Amino acid sequence: MSKTPKAPVSTMPQGIQPRGERRRITVTLNGRERSGYCEPRDLMSDFLRHELGATGTHVGCEHGVCGACTVHIDGVAARSCLMLAVQADGRRIETVEGLAPDQTLGDLQQAFQRHHALQCGFCTAGILMSCADYLKRVPDPNEAQVRDMLSGHLCRCTGYTPIVAAVLDVAARRREAQEEKETSDA
Ligand code: FES
Ligand code: FES
Numbered sequence: 001m002s003k004t005p006k007a008p009v010s011t012m013p014q015g016i017q018p019r020g021e022r023r024r025i026t027v028t029l030n031g032r033e034r035s036g037y038c039e040p041r042d043l044m045s046d047f048l049r050h051e052l053g054a055t056g057t058h059v060g061c062e063h064g065v066c067g068a069c070t071v072h073i074d075g076v077a078a079r080s081c082l083m084l085a086v087q088a089d090g091r092r093i094e095t096v097e098g099l100a101p102d103q104t105l106g107d108l109q110q111a112f113q114r115h116h117a118l119q120c121g122f123c124t125a126g127i128l129m130s131c132a133d134y135l136k137r138v139p140d141p142n143e144a145q146v147r148d149m150l151s152g153h154l155c156r157c158t159g160y161t162p163i164v165a166a167v168l169d170v171a172a173r174r175r176e177a178q179e180e181k182e183t184s185d186a
Contacts, residue, residue, distance in 0.1 A: 025089035029054060030098035038085035045069040047085035048095060056096040056125050060154070067153035070126035071095050077133035096125035099132065108132055111170040117162040123155040131167050141171060 026035040029052060036051035043062070048054040048071070060066035062081045069081040072094035099106045105113065108131055118124045127150065134141070134149045141149075146167045150160055 023086060025086060027052075027088050027090070028092045030094055030101065040084070040086055042085045043081050044071075044083040044085050044088050045080040047088070048080060048093070051085075054095045054097055058122055058125050060122070065154070066123070066126075067130065068123050068126040070129040070153075072098075072129060072133060075133075077130045094129070096128055099128060107173065108135070108166075108170050111166040111173075112163070115162040115166040115169065117158060117166040119157040123153060123158075127153050127155070127163060135167070135171055135174070139171060140175060141167070143168065 022037040022039055024035055024037050025047075026033060028034075029048075034052050036047065038047045038051060045057060045059045045062070048057050049059065057071055057080060058068040059081060060068035062069075064079045064082045067079065069079055070077050071080045072078070072092075073080075073083070073088065074092050075094075099109055108128060112118055112124065112128070130149065130153060134146075138145065138149075143164055146164050147160065150163060150167075155163065
């Protein structure tokens with residue numbers, strides 16, 4: 001008597017998609033629509049670096065601790081290592097490359113340069129993205145507030161004093177420029 005062959009039994013836990021299944025997603029990266037492929041398990045940070053070539057975003061701990069991978073998602077600073085790439089489908093992403101779109105350093109980057117606020121630069125992309133978001137929301141911060149904001153980032157080589165100085169400097173210059181504009185418009 002012949003046996004009926006059994007259907008293959010999946011060993012994949014329910015809700016987990018098989019490895020290797022790639023999906024196409026589209027994001028607006030620094031103002032340009034970009035598409036690429038990712039597996040459901042791929043991190044946003046890896047998608048940016050390996051699929052879209054946005055290697056300015058660095059990856060340190062991959063656990064949400066060091067802040068090196070910080071980008072803006074729909075205008076808000078977030079750790080790209082704590083997000084799956086598929087969750088970014090259809091969203092607006094800004095990376096450090098977006099701070100100098102025409103290859104000219106923005107005012108925040110120039111302040112970091114003036115104050116020697118980096119050495120190896122590994123942490124710098126993430127810190128710049130956090131500072132850019134923070135200064136939009138808090139244009140007149142004091143030193144304690146800047147240090148509190150920076151507490152979400154680990155820099156192993158520069159130390160925080162020049163970074164704090166750079167942030168306070170650019171905040172002061174922006175306020176001055178705004179006051180001058182208001183005076184000339186009046
Ligand atoms: S690599 Fe994302 S927080 Fe460290
Ligand atoms: S400048 Fe080297 S880790 Fe911060």
